[in-house]
Amino acid sequence: MAKTITNYFDELRGTRVWRSVFRSGTGSSTLHRALAVQQNVFLHLFSTKVRTRMLSFSATWYLGTLTFGTFLILVATGIPLMFYYHPSVPQAYADTKDLQFVVSSGLFLRNLHRWSAHAMVFLVFAHMFKVFYRGAYRAPREFNWVIGVVLLLITLFLSYTGYLLPWDQLAFWAITVGSNIASAVPVMGDKIHFLMLGGNMVNANALLRFYVLHCMILPLVAILFVAVHFWRIRKDGGLYTHQSEPRTLAAQAVSTAGKGGQ
C-alpha cells in the first residue's frame, strides 16, 4: 500500500506540470535534495546543508523558529480580525466586544492573537539571550545581531501599536503615558509626540495612525528584515557552532597545517 502511494508520488513528480513548477528534477540524491532547497524561492534563503547537531533542540532551543512561528500565527489571526474591526472612535471598542461575544470564533481568534503577541515578545527576548550567552553575535555574525536588534524594536512597536486598538481605558492611558515618554526626546520631543498621535491627545487620528502602523507598515518592515535575518544565517556560515568560533578555526588551521594539509 505504502509502496503504491510512493509510486504514485514518483509518477506525479515525473509529470510535465510538476517539473515545470519544481525545476530541481526528480531523484533523492544529495545534489537533488540540495537543488530542492536552492531553487525554491522561500527555502533558498537557508543553507542547503545543515549539521545534524544544529537541528537538535539543545543547539538553539528553536527560539528563532518559534518566534517566526508566533509571527505567522499573528498574521494568520490578525487578518481575519481586520474583517470585523473598524479603526474609528465610535466603533473600535464595540467591534472588539463584538469579536468577543458575537462573531463566531472571534473570541478564539482574538485570544490567539493576544497570547501569540505576548509569546512573541517573550520569545524574541529569549532568542536574544540565547544568542548572547552562546556568543553567537560575534564575528562574522555582528551584522545579523544588529538586524536582530531592529527586529526586537519592530516587535515592541507592533506590540505597542496593537495595544491601542481595543480602545478601552487601559489602551487609552497606556498610549497617553507611552506617547508622553516619546515627548521627553530632546529638542524634537513635542514634534514626535504630535506626529505620532496626529494631534495633541490620543484621539481618532492616533487610533487610525496606530492601526495603519500595526496592520501595514510594521508587518511589512518586519517581513523585510526577517528575510535578511534568515539569509544572513547562510551568508555568515550557517548556524553558530562552537567549532566555527575564530579561535577554534585558527587552532584547526594550525593542526591541519602541521599534518601537511587535509
Next chain:
Amino acid sequence: MPEEKKITPAEPGKDKDKDKDKEFDRRAFFVKMGLGSLSIAAVGTTAFSYQFLSPNVLYEPSPVVNAGKPENYAVDSVTLDVNSGIYLIRAQEGFFSLSAVCTHLGCMTAWKPELGIIACPCHGSKFYVFEANKVPGAKIEGPAPRPLPWLDVSLSDEGDLMVDRSKQVEPMTFKKV
C-alpha cells in the same frame, strides 16, 4: 570606466594633468546631475511627508470649559471634571483652576479628600492643595517634574465660570466673584 583606463601603470605621473582637464566629462556630468536631482527629490519628499503627516486642522475639544455658576461651589471645595481634566477649587481667597493632567506622563490625577491632596494613580506623584505656606499644585513627592499648572479662570457674560485650558496663569492668581 574611462577614467581608470587613462591611468596606465607605465606612466602614472604624466597623465595626471590631462586627467584634471578631462575630469568633468560627459559621464561625470550626468552622474552629478542624477545624484543632484535625486537629493533634491529626497529632501522634497521628506519635507512634504512631514507636512502631510502633521494635521492642519484638528477636531479636538475646545480648550475653554464652562464650569457652571460660582454658587454651585462651596468654599474650600475641590471639584474634578474628569472629561476636561481640570480641578475647579474655591478657596477663601477666591476661585482658581488647576490642570488635573499629571506633569509626569499625562495621567489623570485624583483629589483625595481624606488626605487633602491631589495624587496621581500611575506613578505616585502627590500635590498640595490646601497646605499652609504652600502654593496649591506644588509637588509633595513623586516623579512629576513640574507643579500642576494654574489655568485661567474668567466669568462669562452669563455669569458662568470659564476655564481656559490653553492659558496658564501665575500661581496664586485667584478669581474673586
